[in-house]
Amino acid sequence: MDRQQRGKDAEQQAEQYLCQQKLKLLERNYHCRFGEIDLIMQTRDTLVFVEVRFRRSAHFGGAAASVTPSKQRKIIKTAQHFLSTHPQHNNKNCRFDVIAFEYGAAQEQPLWYKDAFRI
Structure with a gap:
């Protein structure tokens, strides 16, 4: 499986995981001239901009550190x-969240960093 396909699979797993946590999907792979946001979700009155990261190795700090x-x-x-x-x-x-699939972690249980960074 190539790197791009693994990334798409990770995004799909993250979306399913967040939906199970009662978040509602608004947009997938929203892009503009500034960049891309993997998932835009909503929970109650909060928009959640989600970056999904997958790393096969923790050699360079892992998924969240990327x-x-x-x-x-x-x-x-x-x-x-x-x-x-x-x-x-x-x-x-x-808020800005990061869903990280770290090397060696269970694929179905990603690490969810809520409010991972701020403006």
Whole structure:
């Protein structure tokens, strides 16, 4: 299985996991000129912008550590673009979560970092 397919599989597993946790999917793979957000979910009055990461090895710090400050800035700009083009969500709280599939961890039980970073 190639790297791109593993990433898509991880995103699908993350979506299923978050739906089981009572989050509702709004958008999948939202992209604009600033970047891409893997999943945009909603729980009550909060929009959740989700970055999904998969790493086969913890050699370079693992999946969660791969969401660098540069990547965070891109996700934030993309989220701002989403909000500017979807004004119906402007009055909702927002947070940025990371779903990490770490090497050696059970595939069906990802690590969920709620409110992983802020603006």
